[in-house]
Amino acid sequence: MRELYQDDPERSDALVWGRRGALKGAALVSMGAALGATIPFAARLPGGLLPAALAQPTSVGGGPRMVQLGGKAPLILQGERPLNAETPETLLDDDVTPAEKMFVRNNGQVPEAPSNPRAWKIRIDGEVNQPLELTVGELESGRFPLVTRRLQMECGGNGRSFFSPETRGNQWGNGAVSCAEWTGVRLRDLLQAAGLKEGGKFTGHYGADPHLSGDRERQAISRGMRIEKAVDEDTLVAIRMNGQPIPLIHGAPLRLVTPGWPGSLSQKWLTRIWIRDRPHDGQGMGGTSYRVPVQPIVPGSRNDGSDFRELESMAVRSVLTNLSHGTRLPAGTRELHLRGHAWAGDKTVGAVHASVDFGTTWREMRTDSPANRYAWQRWSGRVDLPSDGYFEVWYRATDSDGLMQPHVAANWNPQGYGSNAVSRAAIMVG
Template sequence: MKQKRQIGRPERGLLELYQDDPERADALVWGRRGALRGAALASMGAALGAAIPFAGRMPEGLLPAALAQPAPSGGGGQGGPQMIRLEGKEPLILQGERPLNAETPETLLDDEVTPASKMFVRNNGQVPEAPRDPRAWKIRIDGEVNQPLEITVGELEGGRFPLVTRRLQLECGGNGRSFFSPQTRGNQWGNGAVSCGEWTGVRLRDLLQAAGLKESGKFTGHFGADPHLSGDPNRQAISRGMRIEKALDEDTIIAIRLNGEPIPLIHGAPARLVTPGWPGSLSQKWLTRIWIRDRPHDGQGMGGTSYRVPVQPIVPGSRNDGRDFVDLESMPVRSVLTNIAHGTRLPAGTRNLDVRGFAWAGDKTVRAVHVSVDYGATWHEMRVADPANRYAWQRWSGRVSLPTDGYYEIWYRATDSDGRMQPHVAGNWNPQGYGANPISRAAVLVG
């Protein structure tokens, strides 16, 4: 007996299917041999809203960026991240409300010197109340020193120690966390938890020398005025520390001004540490004390898997107590595209596209930046400017050609001065998601 064809719910559209059932979507699109098939190519093109000129070069099983990472909606609606407008700030991507954390969209990072209004926000506890008299704010340096030192912001401003002004990039240790698979704990940052402001302050090493650093002083411990989320005055929101070598770096400073103005409260006023090139958690905001120690600091945010990465790769998704991990120190090489937003629609007939952005590499400099518009089959070298000073990010720029109208992806990657290049996939998975720096992709539609 001939079977009747079962009538059921029609197959979902490709975009809907990828959102609901990515495994089935991959099977339908790529087939068993992993090749983008004719009907599926047309279907994917329809889902993307255009033909795909370089479909033949698309890596096997690649989910287009337009489907994998929705463009910001601006209003926090469906299809994009939720945005937040804080006082004195441009719209930022909300990463968390308790504590308050917000990311800067890449296209807001186009300034050589990042305005305070465009800086990302990273908190671990509550924001403290603004001091009535910022100049009376005290910072204490004690521990493994010959003569404990207590100094006010007014004394720092008054020239007791030389003031220096430097463009210094600050980056959250979890920047890029959203690129790990499987997903890790913590705020799912993209590439925008970074800034490069112009900071003015006193070199930390000058204060340590004035306090008489002992030979036994090998590590620092940092303390700030931000209350713990619980409100418990006996608990620190975060208290991290570093090797004394980094504390003595000439570009590690206690800052009292940002871009020539008093530091905004949300960014650590009236004084904060700036420890460039290393995780931003070492740049303690609302700084009150630096404890010089003869052993690694054991404050909140130290040890275990906190700001630490595996020495040897571990199985992604596995549990680990971090016993064999090491502290994340110099941040990995990364780049941002600042003049073309992901999801941009360009006029029909656009054949040349100017692109630009910034790149940085922790303690290193950036040697090269390359851009591809054909899924990495060919790469075009960009111009890379020298940094304004050590630890400042570097401008990159160039032009790429688009042969026809259609759907494209701008892939961009940086290479540091030691030859380390951004990888295709986030590597060295770790439970709290530090150090992810894969090649980034921005989808654009021409016509």
């Protein structure tokens, strides 16, 4: 049914429900029977829109495949080789994401844990006056100021599953995101100590994760960024997560944290930062890798990415954390208390709105200020329900520049980056 709606939504309405125009009569009965409930706001359901309960798996029956990793909460399995797992939205309710609830994103194999984490070394070289080689122990010693920040980190492909037609890569929902508390030294301080040359305009990052092939000459991933982001005061070389040593699966003992930009720039198991006079050309750079079209391209078309730009600051997005998709509530429930988090890459969130009548009307939620720059923001509020039946909670955030989550994933690209469509959670009352 999902494939049918992707092909031609209006025609699919006619084929599946006998619907032409407003949802009423036999078409309304058919859809209500499929959902197992009346639809109080049926007259407001846009034509060609497949109800969320039928468009995506719910948490009860036919749900996603889950995985239980050591020391982790149950996560949605996105891939086994490399290992990738998504956090369900309802596990993202903490203001500071615990290690057990953090999503897992790998590009290669997970390296063996070092026998002496304090002896782990990072090298900074290239366009610097004095190359540096530092151990984790030296970073902890106080030579450079240690700072602690709550920083949101999001996979560049978060929301990929909302693109139509489907793109390559793990079909993430909204849960490839976290906001942990990171402690480390500013990358800026290390670059200043190395003496950044005038020609140093870009970085290249290297980690110890082996390539899936086992070839030691190949990098699992090696990305880089503009020097302006590298010297941002919140770009950290992190040694602790939530006050504890970083778990191995999340990059122990040393990782880069580049908040607000694609998580692929937050290199795990960090060993080297190469300062360059030109954009980095490592694994995961160039072509269509972590890049999006400057001008829209035909969805589903092939493209070599020659006219794409780098994906940098992530777009505004929100999650609903106290009600899961597919929730059933007691008969007579007439109001929903909602809460979640929202974030907007380099920017802040200006507003969050929710709707229960298919987007016809919206109610503004309360949006708290971030704990610090690059921390996500708590939102909360209440919406009213007129009766029992089938409802959808739609929720959307607006960033500090007034840009709002779109109703459908925009700017289609072959690898599915930058999707931040309005989310829909199906709720049954009674």
